[in-house]
Amino acid sequence: MKTFQLVLAGFLVLGISAFAQRPEAQPAPHPAIPRSGPKPIPTPHPPQANRNFSDKPGHPNVPHVDGKTWVGHDTGAGDARYHLDRPWEHGRFEGGLGREHMWRLGGGGPNRFWFNNWYWTVSPVDIAYCDGWLWDSDDIVIYPDPDHDGWYLAYNVRLGTYVHVEYLGA
Numbered sequence: 532m533k534t535f536q537l538v539l540a541g542f543l544v545l546g547i548s549a550f551a552q553r554p555e556a557q558p559a560p561h562p563a564i565p566r567s568g569p570k571p572i573p574t575p576h577p578p579q580a581n582r583n584f585s586d587k588p589g590h591p592n593v594p595h596v597d598g599k600t601w602v603g604h605d606t607g608a609g610d611a612r613y614h615l616d617r618p619w620e621h622g623r624f625e626g627g628l629g630r631e632h633m634w635r636l637g638g639g640g641p642n643r644f645w646f647n648n649w650y651w652t653v654s655p656v657d658i659a660y661c662d663g664w665l666w667d668s669d670d671i672v673i674y675p676d677p678d679h680d681g682w683y684l685a686y687n688v689r690l691g692t693y694v695h696v697e698y699l700g701a
Contacts, residue, residue: 563691564630568674568684569601575609593660595692601684604693608678612656613695618681621700624649628673633688638667643699646671650699654682657694664690 584603585592594603626632626649634646641653644666653661669689676682676695686693 572607575607
C-alpha cells in the first residue's frame with residue numbers, strides 16, 4: 532500500500548509541474564517590445580539628409596518602432612554609413628537577443644555603455660538619436676541587424692526608439 536501511495540504522489544507531482552509548464556501559464560512579454568528585429572531590406576536605398584522619422588503625429592523624429600514596423604531602418608546593406616572594415620572585431624554578442632532578453636543599462640554614455648559586464652558603443656551616425664536615453668537605468672533589448680554586418684540594434688523599451696550599436700566585448 533505504501534508503494535502505491537508513493538507512486539500516486541509521484542504522478543501528482545509530475546502532473547502538476549507539467550500543467551505549470553503550459554505556455555498559457557507563462558507571463559506575456561512586455562507589449563511595447565517588438566517581437567523580432569527588422570527584416571532585411573531587399574533593395575538598398577540611399578540615406579536621406581535631414582530625414583524626418585516622425586511618420587505620424589506625436590511620433591518621435593528619431594528611428595523608432597511602430598507596432599511591427601522599424602521606422603528608419605530602410606536603407607539596406609548598401610548604406611556606407613554603417614560599413615565596418617572588421618565586423619564583429621570584438622566577437623559576437625551571445626548574452627541573449629530578442630524580446631525574451633531585456634537588459635538594464637548600467638552606466639556610461641553613447642561612446643561606451645554597458646550592462647552585465649558587456650560593453651557597447653553607439654554608431655557615430657546614431658548618437659543624436661539616443662539623446663534622451665538614461666544610461667544608468669533604461670531597459671533595452673538587443674536585436675541583430677540583418678543588413679549591416681557587425682552592428683546590432685539596441686531598442687529602448689521606455690522610449691520605443693533604437694540605435695545601431697557595436698559590441699565591444701566583455
